[in-house]
Amino acid sequence: MNILMVEDNESIVKGLVYMFNKNGMEIIHKSTVDSAIDYIGEKRDFEFVILDVGLPDGDGITLFKEYICDLDIPTIFLTANDDEESIVRALDYGAWDYITKPFSTKELIARINRIIRRTKKTEIITVGDISYDFDKMVVLKNGKEVELTSLELKIVGLMFFNIDKVVNRNIILDKIWEWTGNYVDDHTVTVYFKRIRQKLDTDIIKTVKGVGYRIDKE
The missing domain is CATH 3.40.50.2300 (Response regulator)
Structure with a gap:
């Protein structure tokens, strides 16, 4: 290298x-x-x-x-x-x-x-009972696919791509604009993460108060 x-x-x-x-x-x-x-x-x-x-x-x-x-x-x-x-x-x-x-x-x-x-694109990352498959862009819970919207999948993918690292809320806002072309405010981000947590039925996504969110491998 x-x-x-x-x-x-x-x-x-x-x-x-x-x-x-x-x-x-x-x-x-x-x-x-x-x-x-x-x-x-x-x-x-x-x-x-x-x-x-x-x-x-x-x-x-x-x-x-x-x-x-x-x-x-x-x-x-x-x-x-x-x-x-x-x-x-x-x-x-x-x-x-x-x-x-x-x-x-x-x-x-x-x-x-x-x-x-x-950065390996063929990777499947698993945290607890949740897995993210970067090739297929699907989220699995105990091996069964979790139904998420396209935007929710991208948000979860962003979190898994930055595993063990805080993802700043401003970065999330910018990414949502990039993906959808729609402006969303800080409250909307909070709503998205609430829905994602409910669908995943897990606590792996941690809130870093005043900064953003993170998923830890261990």
Whole structure:
């Protein structure tokens, strides 16, 4: 696997190269926003992105939003700044995860491997007695299909696609607009999730007060 890493701290990069190679991963290193943009424009031979938030000539979040987001390539942010605003911005734009400095190399590799498993399109994910089949786009309860509307299936799919991760309510609102072309308000999202929970007859969908919803694998 080729990983594009945009990071200006040379000691961090050097510390990662050996361990990544040992795990079958090759780092393509860029240290500035401009050099990353040039590389992205010339080549698309990377399958994952590790992106520092603070870079010498700009910020990683803007780089992600303008040049990486539309490529649909899994991205983890590295940040020395763990303030909520930076983290929410990164996740709202579509980042898969973030990790704060200093960090464990083993933890970073474990998170990358977890994301890779989650991006497999042929996967069936099961939590409790509920399974989501990404190929067939169906929800099963104890092996029997649960009847959901098309929109409800997409919402549940969004939750399973982001397993072990909070899905922000604003992201859900944006997705509903994308799927239906209809504007819905925050209250409508609450109603959708109430109906989904009733149909699934389960408590696997957790509400994160003031933020959104999540489904945990364990």
